Amino acid sequence: MVKHAKPKTFYDTFERRGPGEKNTTYCPGCGHGNAHKLIAEVIAELGIQDRVIFCSPVGCSVFAYYYFDTGNVQCSHGRAPAVATGLSRARDNAIVISYQGDGDLAGIGMGAIMHAANRGEHMAVFFINNAIYGMTGGQMAPTTLIGQKTTTTPFGRSPGREGFPIRMCELINELQAPVYIERVSLGDAARIMRAKRAVKQALLNQVNKKGFSFVELLSPCPINWKMTPIEARKWLIDTMEPLFPVKVFRNIEEPPVKYEPPKVLSDAELVNHFAATTEIEIPVSPREVEDQYIKIAGFGGQGVMSAGVFLANCAIKEGFNATWLPSYGPEMRGGTANASVIISNNQIGTPLVSSPNVLIAMNAPSLDTFEETVVSSGLVIVNSSLVSRKLRREDVRAIYAPVTEIAKDVGLIAAASVVALTLYACISGAVQIETIKKVIPLSLKKKALVDVNLKAVEAAVEYYQKNIKEAYSYTSVK
Template sequence: MEQVLCQTKGLYRDFPRKGGPASTATHYCPGCGHGVIHKLIGEALADLGLQDRAVIISPVGCAVFAYYYFDTGHVQCAHGRAPAVSTGISRAQDDAVVISYQGDGDLASIGMAETLHAANRGEKIAVFFVNNTVYGMTGGQMAPTTLIGERTSTSPHGRDPQECGYPVHMCELINTLHAPVFVERVSVSDIAHIRVARKAIRKALEIQRDKKGYSFVEILSPCPTNLKMSATENAAFVNEQMEKEFPLGNFRDRSEDATPIARAQSVYAKEELDRIFDLRAENTAVPSVDGVAGGNAVRLKIAGFGGQGVLSFGLIVARAGVAAGRHVSWYPSYGPEQRGGTSNCAVILADRRIGSPVIEQIDVLVAFNRPSLERFIGDVREGGLVLVDESVGAFEAPAHVRMVFAPAQRMAREAGSPKALNTAMLGVLAACGDLGLSDAALDGGLLESFGARPKLLDVNRTILTLGKEWGTRHLA
């Protein structure tokens, strides 16, 4: 009777995603630790029956192609962002066993902040941190974990702590945090160490199986190619030099006491999303009418101080355009201040699809103050409309534009609602006729913006009418 004692599990037998003439071999160099670690993780996932629940996050680094090999779910993500992506998947898919597989450059350099915050939140993920003291994929540059005095392609005379600081100890850092459940540093330098690493990897995955929280396993690993060593020399380097800097051992195991993390079930049904975003079915999927080639477009720029209602003016116009079945874009630009900074937005109402929301030539400029007027008037096309509040004072309009000074602030104040000066201005603009929008469409815009607040809706309807009447009287 013949029996297989040990063979690779949890990995594919052939790697068609890798392809090429050697599609059954990994892309890893001879003696690389990644293959050893892949086999340990694959075996644990298979033995624990977790392959169908597992989502492995491939990092940037040599292991970027982990998705060639593991017979599990995968997401490949940007450099250092694995903790964020893992967090999203872990929270959205409660049953997922999320594995963040990262190297030292990825995890401890560009990804340091996200790593620590994910650990601090106690995210339900297993992190396998492969520490080989160099950036492997890019050619052996110095990494956060490069040893003092270690030569790399960017520390050719050895890492000098005066210049480059000291090796970063990830297990020790993470062990300062409250939330992590399991923290251990192991090594895959040689078989004795691999046996210990195998147990730690299993433990980290059992914690995920049981949804108990964050587990972090740092794995000291050889990189014979970039360290320019044979496999045995590299094993000695890991055992004798790396271990001195990065002592092995379990830093924390609270798996016995930890209770499973319970989170509300995520719901992705369309009805639920519509409810969250307040999308009413009767408002959606109104087909816009595509006009003929050369169809009309109105390009508005609205500008003023933050707090003058610049952006909401643009929104009302855009929503009125939607109510009229036109293609619209609304593109805001504002400073970091909630109040007092400058702000502007560009609105396009078009008969056709809009290629870009950025406006170069302005058809209608609405300026609530003088600096905004001076900044944008040069971009108004010939025959364009410039609508400003009378408070900007005397201003000599260029001959090629139509200029209207409207008492928007005064009207709004006299109507008892000074903040509605933007709506007063919109009324004047409506009277000018440049928008090509019906009264019904404009009211649709107001309804969309203020519908949830009936009092405000009434006030703004009144002020819009006042502005329109003023415009009709003075511009006839």
């Protein structure tokens, strides 16, 4: 027995439209009324009214929330699948419906629908294809037929000018993730019954967490087609259906991706996740150091960026303030990459070092670039393994040390920057060698790398004691 009562999914009166209002905003003979009723009936039959969140689009169905007594979100033009994605990812228990017209879905919203489909989002999409823009006044839609007259194709759609009608089911059928794709028609009573079965399948798929389900409903728009409702249904069947074949494109039993809810960490686990990892004891009494404005520069692969991070890490472990700022972007691909590091007892202003009092030049282009920027009486450590020239200036303190060779001797060229930092630490006293040794294991994951870097520190200290300590004093300006 067929009951012709209003499904309880609809509000009794449409108060959001107006007090006591019982009529919809749809024109006589419009297919939206049919489509709404089918969806409302299926929601009632499946007993999912409380769980439904209905996304209404921009277009004639913009006010679907007047009618559906479900959760409602009104979306911007074409973005309903993105909004539905957000909803679906936020509420596991939600049955999310994205209801869209042809301009909304296949025009402005083409990107959104294709990607939601491709991700296999948990949503049922009901796509009303009436081959025209309804609400804005009968303009051409992506699905408008060749030769069809609209307000923006007054001479009929011409493929040379406007291209061909887009068939969405066929397009989406190219994707792997969707579980269900069907095109139905609202052309007559039998077709409407078939359409209801499709609506039910799409919503059942949501109940069963099967995934993305897409139902295209060919729908009449008598007003904009400039036809009577009866003519419109006939035109739909005779003219639209041959171009947009009514059929099941896909109906997969086993979804290609099984739904698994994420494992959410507890508060304690979350706090732990971000807590400072390993604590180390640094036996250091708070002391004053002159502000260190350090520029570490070299070619990519010499590890100057990570050396800077490492140095800043040592400094904060000793209780200093420190900043690290990289030079990044195109400059990194040229001869010199560099990092700015500042160590200070005070709050640090700009983290940019434009006039360093310490320059560690790991290769020749770096020395060329930054030599002139060093402040008078500043310290310049030059990697003499790779830089053959001497400094052009005489007002800075220059140290020439074969840091690459020292690193090579301990078995890891990449440790050159650690050698350079160790020399800097020895000369300046800004950070302690003990600190460097303790921070190395925190910064490196591989045990083998830790050992060789510690060896590099030892080698650098030895080199300092043999070759620099005696010869060097703050007054011996080279």
